Amino acid sequence: MQVKRLLITVLAAILTLPVLSQQFTDQHNQWNVANSNGWTVKSTEMYRYSGDTLILGNNYRKMVYQPDSSISTEWYYIAAVREENGYVYGVFNRTEEECLLYDFNLLPGESAYIQSIWCSGPTQVTCIDTASVEINGTSRRVIFLNDTFEERWTEGIGSHFGPLYASLYMCVTDIYHHLLCYYNDNQLLYMDPDAISCYETNVSAQQETLNHQIKLWPNPAAMELQVELPDMGSGYSGIYEAVNSSGMVILSGTTGNTLHLYINLVSFPEGIYLFRWQTYNSNITSKFIISR
Template identity: 35%
Template sequence: MTQLIQACKYFCNSRKRFKFLYLALIYNLAILNAQHLVEKENQWNVAIYPTFTPDFHSYAIKILDDTLVNGLVYHKVYYSYDSINTVWNYRYGFIREDTLKRVYYKRDHDNEVLLYDFNLNVNDTFKIDEFCTLQVVEIDSISLNDGQTRKRLKLVRKGEPGWGHEYWIDGIGSQFGLINHFGFCVTDYSDVLLCFYNNNKLLFPMAPASCFLTKNDEASNKPRIKLFPNPFHSYIKFENSNSQFRSFKLTTLTGKVMLNGRFEDAGSKINTEALIYGIYLFIVEAENGKQCVSRLIKY
């Protein structure tokens, strides 16, 4: 009888554990699949890093009003160019998302273009134009600051694995910002996502170095630093003719610091053999904290 009672208790407890795990699984799947990129009050803060100049700055995008265009419901895309986002202006852009998690963008009277397809699987392709097609090479998930789990796709330029890669995060977009990620297909693109908000809450990334960069027009900030070769492979050489800039760091596009140091300690050459191929930001900093940024590509 004792053994029978113990068996019943074990069976009941097992059913409770199974029910708990099942509910937890359903809950997590619901979170993972219920994200919408096109949602009011979503905000993207983006940096513009013109190649090899100190003239970097930021803008913010927010999805606000909805409107009807050709029988389809779109949301208007607003822009702000001040660091505290007090003024928002509509710039003739419309965005929508269908039930298959495909995101479309339309400017004024132009035809809409497919901006994202978050239903892609590994090896699926996404055509940008006749000259560039992206291919999904990996799918995983990441956690946002509020604990949500989001699907993430890693894409490369098809047939050119040394070109670098791009990440799409479900409900957020690309690491190159919301609208302009097609620039990944050319070498001189400059937009980089700094921060993503929903209802003024920072959801991504975890600890950004900055969520808005102020435009800097002072001629004295020009770094007069030559970096070569670019693209690079096993090393970067530099010539620093501006003693104002003392330190440097090499980061990923998401802000992760891969290398850092001071110019006088590094000599004239930085070893980069340990870095994987891709696109990096080379940031130089003056003693007063002012920075200049350049983009480098490792092949």
Template identity: 30%
Template sequence: MKVLLIFIIILFTFKPAKSQHLIDTTKLWNVYKCNGAFFWGCYTKTYKFFSDSTIGSLKYSKLYETFDSTNTNWNYTALLREDTLTKKVFWRSNNNESLLYDFNLNVGDTAKVVSSWGNTSCPYSMIVDSIKYNTYFGKVRKQFYFNAPTFYGHKETWIEGIGNTWGLLDNKVAVCTTDYGPRLICYKEKSSLRYFDNYFSKCHQSTVGFKENDFVLNNIKVYPNPSHGNFIIDTGSNYEKNITIKDELGQTIFEIKNDKESVAVSLSQKGVFFISIWHSKGNWSGKIVLL
């Protein structure tokens, strides 16, 4: 009798994660981006769905973006379609559809997707390493962990109902785009925060617009990149600054605080690593590929 009672309690208290749709007009995604090969500036893009458009027999949702922190000046950016039966999300570009997400995958399955911004000239495959259920702001969500072995062992994470932790329309394989270091800062549903990357201090970040006589962000160079382990971070400034390098799991593998213009770094790890430089006048982020 006691065993039966315990089983009934477990049955009624365990609530598995329900299938969660990605496309919804009440959602907002804030994504941190850095533009250009020399990272001339970093900024926040906010994404939101506003309306639908029917092409043939298929219904697409119009995705808009804005750069301002008040979320007032929206511009159309993409057409997305969600198949709620197969749990797949597609991106329509140049009259063709590309797979953006597949939330019906199992461990060991391969997802064939395209690089950031629907670049069909740069396709790649990712393998599902594991699937877990994690809680974000009180809500259990299904989380997919991927490995892309053909691209320096890139790792990615998809969260059902939210998307890629590198950004709604982004991924780690940025070799075919001029956007570098994309990262999902926060995600909201009906104005309520449902995901936040603690690497940041707030949902809207920007390093664009600092005066040149302050911390000259556009002078920062990392070379050679890719590297075989030894490389230089040249800041072009003798201001005191913090430099950190993290791996794809967010673990710090290098950290230094000094006022020298350049720092020589030697690492034995391989893969993609994220560089952050923090200064009282602003911050900068980029990445280094170690072969």
């Protein structure tokens, strides 16, 4: 069943880390969203909150975004967001008119009219099913919508297309967004199961080939991880790092003219990690899991 397949994806993508908040408007939230043409990721947009604002008597969080840190490190105000009893409201920076961004109370068969940042007006969404995802004993609702894009919302996180992109594809067809990662208080709580990194950007054909050639096994791993580096034809000299879900480098080293690495995992806890290998002309990131 299609909904069950989606639920399995959600369960696999939500990490078993402590949940600090389920509020969409928690000031410590951050979303990393890939922007692509459907085939190649062009940039990674980042969204977070920066202070509060008062609009027409209502208190809002100020949402800011960064279009791509490889271009600019500046953050830009994009929307004001508030939350009340499971409803999330927004005011986009081009207007002072409030709109509904999410209704996390939806039950199967119920509909709502919500607004995406790029659509000129509200679009109707209908809940076809709901589920509950448990993370360290805390439950989040997942809402499945009946559109052709198999959209789903997770309580406190929002659409799997991105925080301001719910129902976007009812009015936009020439670009594609998807949520890569979601953080709360710098803790990684969600990572797209098909993502190799929480930050993706334009890469050359050679880089894409390298990303596909790096091999990690077994994956999931228990006590040892074996790494096979791509054959670059001119040696393998570089620096490697293993990074945990909090962004902390837990292991690093250098590679000489060697094809294989053997990484001892005995002292590391279970979870999802990133393996990074950097050389003078490449930067390769891949994901591995420690499970015992």
